[in-house]
Amino acid sequence: YRHRNYSKVIEFVLFKQRLQHSNQYQAARVEASVLQLKQNADSFEEEERILENLKSGVQLVELSNEIGSRTLKFNEDMQTRPWWTPCPEKNYLLGPFEEISYCPPKENVKEEREENMKRAIQRKSLLPRMIYLSIQCTPTALKESVETNGSGGDIDVCEELKCLLEDYTKMLGCSLSDAVEMITEISQGARTSESLGSNLVDWLNFAVFWNAWSLSSQEHWHVLNSLFERLILDRVRSMGSSDMSYCYSDVQVLVQIITEPLAWHSLIIQACTRSSLPSGKKKKKNQHSDQLSSSPISQAIKDSIQLLCSTIQDVSNWLLNQLNNPEDGQVEGFLTTLKRDGNAAGPGQILGVLESFIASSEESEVGNRIFQALKSWNTADTARKTVMAQQRVLREFLQICESKRKLLETLKQQMSHV
Template identity: 55%
Template sequence: MFDSRILDASTFVQKLIADTSNNLLRGPSLANLEIERRKLLYGKNNDKELMETLLQYFLRFGHLACFTSDVEKFLLVLPLDKKTELSEKLTKSASSLSIVPIKVLGQSITLWKIQELIGNMYKLAVSELERTALQMTEMYCKNLPLSKDLDPQESMHGEELLSMSCNVLVQLFWRTRNFGYFMEAIMVLEFGLNIRRHAWQYKILLVHLYSHLGIISLAYDRYKALDVKNILMETVLHHIFPQLMESPLWLDLNNLLKDYLKFMDEHFRESADLTFLAYRHRNYSKVIEFVQFKERLQHSSQYLVARVESSILQLKQNADDIEDEESVLKSMKCGIHFVELSNEIGSKSVTFNEDWQSRPWWTPTPEKNYLLGPFEGISYCPKENLMEERETNVRRVIEKKSLLPRMIYLSIQSASASIKDNFEVNDSLSDPKVSPELKYLLECYAKMLGFSLSDAIEVVVGVSNGLKSSGAFGANMVDWLNFAVFLNAWNLNSHEVERPDVNGCGPLSWNIVNSLLENCILEKVRSMESLICSPPSDLPILVKMVTEPLAWHTLVIQSCVRSSVPSGKKKKKSGTADQSISPVCHAIRDSIRSTHGIVEDVAKWLGHHVKKSEDENLDIIFSSLQRNGQDEGPGQVFQALGTYISSINETELGDRTSQALKSWSPVDVARKLVSGQRAVLSEFLRICQSKIKSLQAMQQQMAQV
């Protein structure tokens, strides 16, 4: 049956080819490739027939930009040695093909793409990779005259060459850890954007390069330049959203979330109207299509994260003033809705509507970044495996984040109740349900970390006492610190982990939090060196530790301070009350002092880098691009760009391209890097200074107790 049907298909395709006068139609040739692939899969022929058909396809269509995507599925069925053999045959055949410059350019690009696709590019020596990046860049410059008469918004001939050169340079950085290659990749893309400002591929690559350097302000600028609108917000948001969530640029994050959630909510309303309209016109297939599309968006992983993150951002922005924080919590119904979302997420289907193909190879998903690990070499990375892992991760993230608003609210209440027990308060009584509910949520949170409540307590106590290293927290350090903060708040009222500290000055849980925050935060500060030439992978974690667990801890302290400070509404109990509250007040003062010291150390470190002179940072950047007479190392591509600009022919290039090349300034790019990093650090410093001011006010209030 297979033989009969494949023969009929082959006869039909051959007749179709014979009857077709248009040599530009790829369909019949692709059908031929599919027939040979099926034969190979069914054992009806060997690799040679498929390889020969692929070679013939290259001879006809190898100059087209779509060639690599056309043949990708056919290459997958060939073993690695046959792929390499085919690549060599394609290279040999290309030398005897067209002499038309545009076709020669297209074939050269295709050959490099095939090498990258089959994994050969990751096996080349460092010197060969340097030569490849140089050849790609020089070929781009050489062929600029071909685009002389194109419209400014049209894609240039050979535009992909700079993206490919960037990918090779990033791989060189991954292999050697030489920062100069990374800087060259940025320079190459900024050079391309200076000539053609509508090249979206360059902008997306720069978003990820700047994000890796921690310069989120520049990454966000490049993202905004994409001018993303309507449904593209859902498919393109993943390029910047995770990085912006971990940055101190709260205003930018707020604007991004506001625009995205506004679009989604408006779309849901419009979708209902469109569905009803389609039903009235008896277009039932459209009804089904609208309903399915709406459900896909409602279950979007990004939409669920954005809804929770929008609320957490408000809590972070108001954490320095407990009155403002309580007002925000009240508008969220004290976080109850988010707890319900956390319970529901386990049974909900989560959809991923992002365009993963547009992500660079080194970060195929937001959770994955090959550059953070040692060089391993990669070839083909199946997306479906990443998606399964990603769905599990996203569910866990949403569940944990959804518990935070309610746990913050309960922690404030618990801390307040622990102090009020020592006062006669006529107008308020502590809610007896607070402690049991907070314990239940702590159990849920511990379970999400992979532990029972008792085991999780043992872990945080062990790390705070120095019996275990902070490495016991793994990649979930911020989550563990959150757990410790909420554990302390619960313990203040429940006294279930009630053991005096070594000085007999209050419950052990205060010391646990103080010790953990100090050790983990200052450890991160000490681990970061010169930020401009060393991608600060620890900076986002440091920002999260200061703006989340430390911020929640200061809210607990504020709640205690507010209940401790004498006022007209409170009257201290006599005798034993003064004696019993003394250790607690001492613990609160110690915690304020400890937290104040931590934030001041972070602020000093930030101030040092913010005040660093621009010239010093510029020297660091350009020294990384100097060859210094060495045979290998970064700088070749950068020098080639400078050499080309110094010898441009204005008549060949045209006025617009010539002017763009003359206006190109590597110094301006370097200055933009320095000022972009300073903007991020300055914003973080402003957050720290606000917390210092709040803590100082608490110290003054406690002096009255």
Template identity: 45%
Template sequence: MRCQSCQVVGNQKELWEEDLESFPLLCCCFQLYWRTGNLGYLLETVVMLELGLNIKRFVSQYKILLLHLYSHLGALPVAYEWYRTLDVKNILLESVSHQILPQMLVSPLWEDLNDLLKDYLKFMDDYLRESADLTFLAYRHRNYSKVIEFVQFKERLQHSNQYLVARVESAILRLKEKANNIEEEEGVFECLKSGTQILELSSDTSCNSLTFNEDMQLRPWWTPTPKKNYLLGPFEELEHPWETLDYRKEWETHVREIVEKRSFLPRMIYLSVQCASASTKENMEANGSVTDSSLSLEMKSLLERYVKGLGCSLNDAVKVVLDVAEGRKSLEELGSDMIEWANFAVFYNAWTLSSHESMLLMGEESKSVWQIVCSLLQKCVTHKVRITGPMVCSPGGDLPVVVQLVAEPVSWHCLVLQSYIRSSLPCGKKKKKSGGPADSSTFVLSQTIRDSVSSLYSIVEVVVQCLKEEVNKTDETVDLLLSSLEMGSNEGPGQVFRALKELVSTADEGELGDEIFQGIKSWSPKVITSKMLKGQHKMVSDFLQICEAKLKLLEALKQQL
């Protein structure tokens, strides 16, 4: 395929000062990638934009385009670096952070995500705290229009969807970070008032009254909202995406649904840990009952509210999980809500430990709920790992879904196991090694619990093996990618790249001036490609560390059984 607009002519100074937003080559490369799926066209776009920023270092449009390109290519650390160069602060944190926050929330870059959320929350909390003083000052000076403006502005920020999302996700991130140590997790629960703090916040800020203050017009045409990305779907003839397709209302509805479900998580995680702890033999003997009925009733109520967001009743949700886990229905039945369904399965299992109710109509040979949860997690993880593929060849792939599966449902299930095992053992002691019968101070865990720990270990191990293969790839990939552009034919990607290389090699300092000339000469496609691959490598290595820490925890749990 050959595009007539892919013709670079002349090397005049005007060419290098051209606004890339209106440069036909840029749009042409995106369209060709969307039409053909050939990664070379995206690489051409990346090196072209990097060259543009070497010449015009402070053009925010270039940076935003690169930010989304690197995100799409799985090099989120590089995208985050470009976001930081935008110098987003104060109210821009509210209107611009949507460019990077959704991608960060499903990434393994927890340290950077923590910084991003802290900066945003600090600005919002400081402003909301100081807004009363600003309003009073305006009133004192009889500037009543300013008083009205300050009050309205405060209300918009107070009900901001991003503010609620950031508060909820900040709490969930802390729970993820400490999930491998139940004692440290209990410290997080204490700070979150056992998870009730986030539930109260969500109820105080009604999801129906949320405001959306993001400036979507700054986003590239191919991703008009954080939920929509044309490049992930089949090619369509679109002349004016913003005018012909309005995805904003769809996105706002999606945000309301997601933030409502996510706000349940901290409390449900806490209740799951408590249910597991209270259900062990020692606690039953000490307390005289399985658990406080109010605990079980609250957990059931939250489960019902949680699955209502998935469009079904509690009975129906249990049936879906059981059918998928036992192979009667495919994973496609879970749709795009796979993480939510896996979370539900984990929480439902914890609830059954403390409840006499049984909603699984199982025969004598059916699996236990523990086995069903592990079976579902194993199916979800192995399926997503299998279709993720090599990152460099799979832009927009399923790695974020695998990250979420390990960081959330797998982690919450590990917490339930930690709580159950800890409560089953005498304080400060390990299970006896002798094969004799257990006495009153020792609880021999069932084979089901042992199998659950082993099953989780094998699930995470599959992910680790896949990640290690990615990490061990050599720098030969850089030369391979560039050679595909340098040696390309006239009917595929590489035309723009070769034309730019020729122009750079013949650039004249006297004609261009020192600033433009130095920017052009510092352009290195090999360095750019290497930077992209290093960004992908960091994504994989950070996720690998998370998974290896999980394996270490599960190995320790094995030793206690």
């Protein structure tokens, strides 16, 4: 620029265009909005402010539609990364078995992964709008529950939510009716949660908004409550008294469930409690309160709050048991796990390779600075740092659980006065 050479301007413009079509850029845009909603889900007023800034989620819905018809850029060079790179959808590390190869061609894997990533962004893009519409549906549902001849309320809101639910389930690979059948069977125990695959949290999100679409249906509430209880407690029971190193993936899923679908459901319950006592004369308020307290939806809300409180308490108890374990014992258990896996594929084998390399390294080969760094590396110290990091994650998760439980306890008290 100093020499009035603007040849880079074209390059900058082209880079901006490529950035606008980048998968990572679009994912970051959507995740940033969803993260705001997750972090403030305990405050109804704050959520309203965030949704207002997001234009009630309309812009992200438009983005979802654009992504569906757009070719995104993926910053992955398949020449420098093995084609069998593990991904959440399938295990491509499996080799041929009984003359059947589980390893598809490289190009097919790339196209499939890119399509899955696009659908994931599209699903996330619909969340803010569905949250907004679910909140708007609550006054209508409460009115219908206390008025025998109540009007249909805001039909447009419910219809739009239904359309988004259909789009959401389509991105999950099925129709709305098939999705309802799926979650109903899982809630009844007719199917296992493995049927949901790696999209378990997305399916729970669907169940939450499906229930919000028809809050006056006791059956919907029952299905959703059973889903939360089954999917959360099954993981807590499977983890049992296991060390964190054995069940870290289950903890990750629990964090997602409690900070996303359960948070959205709690937000909808907050909207219900706020709408339960309309403004007006005291006489009318008392009459409305009496009608609502005897309505099916009131009992459904109370049952849901009670179940969520109990379920979150079970998660908190497991976390407390983990945090109360002596650190030295956890480090020893972690090292034992690594040593036991040392002769097989896994972290133990990797640790063995590292130790062998460090033991055989010569200063003349790697240089003084790297040599000193290698010699200062210690297996036990690394294991302790890993355990400390895991403990920090568990403490943060416990704080989230306690925050959710306190919110639900507050809602329980509010509903007791309805």
